Amino acid sequence: MLCSPTMTEASHIPIPDSSVPGIIWPAIPKLNSNILLTLLFQLEQSQWWTPERLRAAQFRQASHLLRHAFESVTYYQKRLGEAGFNPDTALDEESWLRLPLLKREDIQQAEKKLRSRALPKAHGKTTNIVTSGSTGTPVKLLGTGLTGIFWNLFTVRDFFWRRCDVSGTLAAIRYDRTGSAPYPDGVVLPNWGPGFASAIPTGPSKFLSIEASVAQQAEWLARQDPDYLITHPSNLEALIRHCSEEGIKLPSLREAETLSELVPPNLRALCQEQWHVPLVDMYTTQEAGYLALQCPEHVHYHIQSEHVIVEILDENGRPCAAGETGRVVVTDLHNFATPLIRYDIGDYAEAGAPCDCGRGLPVITKIHGRQRNMIQLPDGTRHWPLLSYDKFIEFAPIKQFQFVQKTLEIIEVKFVTGRPLNSEEEARLRKLINSRLGDAFDLQFTYHDEIPRSASGKFEDFRSEIEA
Ligand SMILES: [Zn+2]
Known part of the structure; x- marks a missing residue:
């Protein structure tokens, strides 16, 4: 079918709760639900915009983010300045591609220099986000009340789609x-x-x-x-x-x-x-919220362009064509506390052709992110490997990690660290990991220069070498 879809075909949004006694339809929403509903109303329309119109709206929003970062974030003052950024020049595809990439290691090194000194009050309270992402490389940053609202918004869109x-x-x-x-x-x-x-x-x-x-x-x-x-x-x-x-x-x-x-x-x-x-x-992602949702009519994904710019870049830093696989680079358009501008999150993905469902939101056909195996305890029970990864950087300067279950009793813990760990740090890590695993394992710590992805592009943060 080639006819263009309508909003009623697009989603299935129930009537909101009403705040006025005796009035149920159309509902008079409660004051605190208005933000989400008005955002949803806008998203219901923008999903059908052309790719060009979406891109133009993204660049307008991104220019506000960039100016804010340039003026109030030490890290970006320097990096954007060095890249010749001028906040008064409108963004286009080429000027966007000249902006420097932000790596996970940059976030680890910059720490508080990546935080805004002038977060507008209306963005709400800041919250701590600690995540190891898809490559076992832990980073720490701030979210805001507003980034929380966007998280909820796309959760709701997902179900309605x-x-x-x-x-x-x-x-x-x-x-x-x-x-x-x-x-x-x-x-x-x-x-x-x-x-x-x-x-x-x-x-x-x-x-x-x-x-x-x-x-x-x-x-x-x-x-x-x-x-x-x-x-x-x-x-x-x-x-x-x-x-x-x-x-x-x-x-x-x-x-x-x-x-x-x-x-x-x-x-x-x-x-x-x-x-x-x-x-x-x-x-x-923990860092930037929803990047893409599965199309309601296909098994590929639509980028959530109203919230993030997601680029898929080849080895030369140019956008991949449909069918090509490249690095995933993300800009969160709404996090003004720890701006993430052209952030290389460590995943790889395959770019897709425009979708025949009619949505202008760009397509990702495959994601090559993190893969986990289940852990097996000595008593034979199988569990999802819950190992408190998010606490690692509070205990020691850990840049990357990977767990490999060797036998029912032995787990190798591979680390990439900023410097050799002292015995106290090792003991604290050992205790933390063991406490989640019921003291059931002999943990063998080993140290490495880097922990690469597998040949297929996936990163296994918990790998099992026990036969299933
Ligand atoms: Zn689609």
């Missing part, structure tokens, strides 16, 4: 930062999270810490009987295989959604064959 029935039950099995959702109960929320809470009525969501073993997760899931499930690809694969072996059924499930790791080539088919539901993936 796929026409999810948000009155159903959503189950999530993922990292539990606060330790609030342990097995056997997990935690029940009355809605699908903060993006929906203030704006749009939903069914409940149920959350379990990914620290639970695969068998425990499967048992918990069967009790919840969810309509939708969100988890990591490596964990999903283990769950599907376990449920098949044990004859565990999830009769209400309509979709499985994955995040933050590479989807292995066989997993979409496995999900369809064993659970009879589609797998839907998204591309997010």
